[in-house]
Each structure stands twice: as C-alpha cells, then as structure tokens.
Amino acid sequence: MPVPGGVAVVPLGTASQAPQATYGDQRVMVIQDSDGQWIAVVGIPLGTAPGRQSLLVQGGTAATFQVRAKEYAAQHIKLKNRRQVSPDPEDLKRIKRELDLQLAAYRTYRDGVVPSNVMLDRPVDGRLSSPFGLRRFFNGEERNPHSGLDFAVPSGTPVKAPAAGRVVLVGDYFFNGKTVFVDHGQGFISMFCHLSAIDVKPGDEVARGAVVGKVGATGRATGPHLHWNISLNAVRVDPAIFIGAARRP
Numbered sequence: 001m002p003v004p005g006g007v008a009v010v011p012l013g014t015a016s017q018a019p020q021a022t023y024g025d026q027r028v029m030v031i032q033d034s035d036g037q038w039i040a041v042v043g044i045p046l047g048t049a050p051g052r053q054s055l056l057v058q059g060g061t062a063a064t065f066q067v068r069a070k071e072y073a074a075q076h077i078k079l080k081n082r083r084q085v086s087p088d089p090e091d092l093k094r095i096k097r098e099l100d101l102q103l104a105a106y107r108t109y110r111d112g113v114v115p116s117n118v119m120l121d122r123p124v125d126g127r128l129s130s131p132f133g134l135r136r137f138f139n140g141e142e143r144n145p146h147s148g149l150d151f152a153v154p155s156g157t158p159v160k161a162p163a164a165g166r167v168v169l170v171g172d173y174f175f176n177g178k179t180v181f182v183d184h185g186q187g188f189i190s191m192f193c194h195l196s197a198i199d200v201k202p203g204d205e206v207a208r209g210a211v212v213g214k215v216g217a218t219g220r221a222t223g224p225h226l227h228w229n230i231s232l233n234a235v236r237v238d239p240a241i242f243i244g245a246a247r248r249p
C-alpha cells in the first residue's frame, strides 16, 4: 500500500484515449500498461494522513487509493554557517523568490509527452547516503524533511540525466546552490542540486545519460554530494522507487 512520500499506481480503465486525471489541483501522469490499461502514477505528499485519497478523472469517474502511515527517521546536522539555519531578512526575501521559481518548475506539465520508461538510471554511480524523507534538524532546529536522495560522490563527478527530458530551470540558489531541473514529461521532474558546474540551459533537450552538470557543495551542503529530487504532480517523492533501490519498511 502506498505511503506518504511514495507513489500510488491507480488503474483508470481501457478507454481508447488516455483519461485525464488530477490529484489536488495537479494533473497526474497517465501511462498505458502492456494490456492496454491506463494507469495513473500519483505522487503522495509527505504530510498526507493515512486513509483514502481520490483522483478526479475526466468524465467524472472518481478513482481512489489507500495510503498507510510511514515513520521516517530523524537526522541531525551541524552547520557552521548560522545564516543557513536562521536566514536574515534579506536572505528570506531571496529564498521566497527562489522558492517561487522552483515551485513553478515543478508544476510543469507537458501533455502528450509520455516518458519512455518510468524506471530511471542513477544520475551518478556512488554510495547512497541520506535517504528521502528524513526529518531534519539543523543545529538542533527542525527544518523541512529531506526532499530527495543523496549520493556520496566527489566534487566534479558528472551528473547524468536519468531519462530523456527538457531542461526547465537552472539557477544558483540560497539552499540548493547550483541547480538543474529536467522535465521528463507529464509532470515527472528531476532536480539536481549543490552542483559545482551547470552544463545545460533552459530549453535544452537532453538524452538519457547526457551530462547536465558536475557534483559540488554549493548552497546548504556540509560537503560534496549529489542531492537528487524526483517530483510527480508537483509532489516530491522518493527517487529510490525509480531506481529499484527502495527499501521495504
């Protein structure tokens, strides 16, 4: 059964055309399985309460799925830069501006573009360090949970697109540092952050395996690593699900 921060796979029937489905106010990914059945692939927000959730499906037929509870572990991080824990008023303005840009990128939905495969390649070869969903405390203060998956790899390691896509946003942000967003289609979006270099620009089409940047430690990072987010219907979900590395709770 799906969990907060996970993915629900919801059957939508065998209509000749792909049904349109929304969850909250966001279109969701709809793909077809080998038997011709349409399937919604839905990202479930971390804050979702256990119980029944509904999709709104074009034509009025509702589809539902059940979510069960999941406990995520806590992580304590020491930062020397106090501004990264308690940003000053100027920083807060910058953070808000940058957050708006990034949230808009996550809301990208390219109709009709069906990702060739929802299984993704690893963007780098390396040990998985911090998993998705950790409840994080910076210098003892609770902040947002870990929204992605970290790989322990040296600075300069090339970061490869885990599937084909289009670059929708690049920037150098207060928390995320040098960052690249790649839209894989139908709201399926990868974000890479803390990069030392960015090798693409918005509008670039990238092939699976193309280099989009290099690993670094820019932004709020205690050392070089790759932080990789995956978003579906504008909801951050566990990237481990898509590389076959999800651990059963």
Ligand code: ZN
Pocket: 130, 146, 148, 149, 150, 226, 227, 228
């Ligand atoms: Zn991270």
